[in-house]
Each structure stands twice: as structure tokens, then as C-alpha cells.
Amino acid sequence: MNAIEVNNLTKRFGDFTAVDNLDFEVENGEIFGFLGPNGAGKTTTARMLTGIIKPDSGLIKIKGIDIQRNPIKAKQIIGVVPELSNAYTDLSAWHNLQFMAQLYGIPKNKSTKRAEKLLMKFDLYEWKDHKVKTFSKGMKQKLILAMSLMNDPEILFLDEPTSGLDVRSSRLIKDMVLELNKEGKTIFLTTHYMEEANQLCNRIAVINHGNIAAIDAPEKLKMRIGGLKWVEIGFNIPVDPHDLHAMQGVVDVQKSGDKLRLYTDKPGRIVYQLVDYSRSSNLEILTLNTMTPTLEDIFIKLTEGE
């Protein structure tokens, strides 16, 4: 039995179809990424999967439980971090966690231990009796993640858990996601950061306009869009772009500020040639970067020819 099974899932708002006949499944123990630009339908899908809104049609099974027929039973085994949610700011971290425990019917002795453990793990223990009002955004997000773990869920739904966080806080959340996954939790992660999906996910569904454009492992997705990687180089003095265009494997050359961008599907080879070129022309390399395709590139490619 898969962790999540989705069949013909559709949601309309008036005439507008936000989620259009989706079909996919999430296997047990995987981190499944749901990647798409603003308005793609990620949050709408996540809300349907977690029983927060009702689909217009389609079937959703959480560990084999139909969430529309049996919402309480299905919700009991999932943890949810909604996109723009908040803890109760008038309550302390501790009371927020205890409230969660009570909503999931967790007995007192168990919930006390669990709350302590989670607060330690998220480095919030010394703040446990402080009202959430006084927390920074990063602390709040950690608490919200902790709250979603109070019921020790089998599946965790995270809707853009790192958006708006600084590098350190988002690193911490990402590490925690990997750790939770190692402990055996299945994770459904919504994001519009390509790199985040790349680092974390076993498989990614790319969603656009309510449709799934592709589902695959991150590296395989990237392979589908060859020719869209680039190497960015800056020399101490300006060079003729035509020299670079002549190199083997370069598809296109574009100026990017005072640097040049060489589009290719074999960045490694280009780097060798660039080093040779700088030696023979007596140039100094100031910057050299290779870039994998961005989400935008993937979209353009995946939605081409539609």
C-alpha cells in the first residue's frame, strides 16, 4: 500500500480550474517534492490531501484510508505544516504543543515526554514558557514543525516550510526533514525552490497550471532538459564572445553583466576549453561558475510544444 494515492483529483474555483485531474502516488518512506511556480496549484493540492478543503472530484487515499469518507481517521496519522500557518501567539510554546497533543487525543504522560523531546531537538526548550509572540520567524517555524510532529505522524505534509527563512534556519529545517525521513516518515514537500527539491527529494512532481508536467527523480528531470546548463565566466579584460561561441559544445553565448554565459549540456568540457583559452590568450579568470537549470528553465522546457 502506498503512503498517498491520488486519482483524477480536480478542484475548481468558479470557472477557474486550480487543480486539473491529477494522478500520482507517493511511496512509503520517500520524500516527494511538489514543485511549481506561484499559483500552480501546490497549496490547493496539499489542502485537499490533508482534508482541509474538499475536491470537486477524485479520490485521495492516505495509507489506504479515503480521506473524504473517513477524515478523522486519515488526519490522525498525518502531520501538517500549512503554508501560512501560525502557532497561537498568545500561548506559550509549551501550551501550543500540548494543545496539539489534545487535538490528536494523545495521553498526558506521553505528550509531556514528546513535547520535551521535540523542544530539545528544535533548540527551543529554554523558550518553552515564553509566548510565541516573542519568537523570531525561524523559531516560530521550528515550533510549527514541532507541533506537526506531536502525533508522531506517518506522513508529513510541508507546504513551503522554508519560505521567508534565512539560510541558517532553512538549513536547519531541511536537515530536520532529512532526519525525519531517515526515521521512516514519508514526506510530501511543496516548494518553488529547485535547489531545495534537488537536495531533499527522491522524486519530484513538476506542477504548472494545475497539471503535472513531469514526475521523476531530480537528476533524471535535469537530464531531460539538456542544453540548458551554463557556465558563467569573467576575465580581467573583455573578450570577443565569438571566440567562446566557437568552442566545442557551446550552444549559445550571452552577456550577463560583465560576465559571459555559455549555454551547453556539457559544462565540464567547456571548463577545460576555457582554461586552455585563458592560458593561450594570457587572460586571468576572475569568476567561474557552472549552473544547473533553474525551475524556470525546466518549465520552459517542460511546457514547450504544449
Place this chain on the structure above:
Amino acid sequence: MTVAVILMVIDQLKRALAISKKDIMIYYLKGPVIIFGVLFPAFLFVAFMIGRDLPVDFLIAGLLGMTIFFTSTSITPVIAPTETQTRNLERLASSPVSITTILLGDILASVLFGIGISLVPILLGIALGVTITHPFTLAVAIILASFCFSAMGLIFSSTPTSMTSTVMMMSTMVKFPLVFISGVFIKLGDLPQWGRALASISPLTYITDLCRYSFHETNYYSVYVSISALIMFLIIFMISAVKLHEKSLPKRL
């Protein structure tokens, strides 16, 4: 099968209790609750009663009815718009509780507030020499009316807004006229035919009348009529509240 259903209902009731505990911690001390629930009935009472020559038990019964009415309808309308604005609602909607459970939790918090504050006019009455002839009836009446008005408050907050002030204004526009048609300030028997007809559609009429019965048996309706009327209003308000909130919840996210 039935055992499983009963266990599930008990489970949901426990979770409703958790929700009301949360409400108590957060909402009892909020500005609008204190203003509309405590200060408002006190001022209204003073404004209308001063200088009028009415028996004290009649006054206290009116004050008591009005207090239960205002306090019980002051918390439930605040919760939904506040939690829409503070973005706590989606979290709640994703947890394993039904909308009925959430609303029941809100109602319980409001009922406890209503009952608690209603002790003030009762103690005031006792201090002024009012005797409570039917304490049991009074207790039943207060509890029932608190439930009824708390459920009524939920109907005000069923528009999917995050503006507490909008909800409070709307609810005041309904609550104010109700006070004047409900025989709080005038004996029901002294009202013309149309006045009595109008009074009969307000739940506040019945709780005030029950208070009058409990103090001095100066009631207009029989106890059974009043109790049944309150139960009927409670059922209607509760069913409507659940239906309306089920519709409005997705629009709040």
C-alpha cells in the same frame, strides 16, 4: 459498530474540551469580549433603570437575562474572525476534529464565561434582598440560555471575514433590537398584542421570563414553554451554525 461510534463521539468531546481550554486562555481577556460582554449590559441596564420605579426582583431578573445574553454572545463571534486573521484556522482544520467539535469547543468556553459572569447580577440581587424561590430552575435556565446564546453568536461569525469589528457591529445590530422587544424593561403582560407577538420570537424573552419565575413567580409564560422554546432555539442555532461554518471555513484560508 455502535460502540465504535460512541467511542468516537467521546473522543471528539474530549477534543472539544481542549479547544475550549485554548479559547479560555486566549479570548476571555480580549478587548471586544470585555466591552461587549461585560461593560455593555452594565451600562445599558443603568441607563434604562435609573429613576424608574420598578420592583427590585423585576429589575434583577431583567439584568440577569440581559447579562447572560450579552456575555454568551460576546466570545463565540470573536473566535472565527480572529483565528482567520492570525492564521490558526488552517492548522485546526487539518487536525482530526470535525467542524462540529470545533464549534462545540468554542461554545463551551462561551457558556462558562456566561455562567460565570451571570453570578454577578445574582449576587447583586441577593445583596438587595431578592430571594431565589426556584434555584434549580434558575440554574437550568442559565445553563440552557448560555448554550443557546453562544450558538447564536456563532451565526454572527459565519461570514468569512477576518475583521472582528465587522462581526461585532453586525451582531450588535441584531442584539440591540432584541433587547427592546424581549420584555427586559417592560412586563410582557403590559405589552400590546403585537408587542407580545414580537417578544415571542426572541430567545431573550424566555430566559428573562424564567428568571422572573425563579425569583418571584411573576412569569408570563409557563416554565415548560420557556424551556422548550430555549431548547428549540438552541437546536436551530446549532444546526445553522454548523452548516454555515462548514461553508465559510474554506473561504477563510
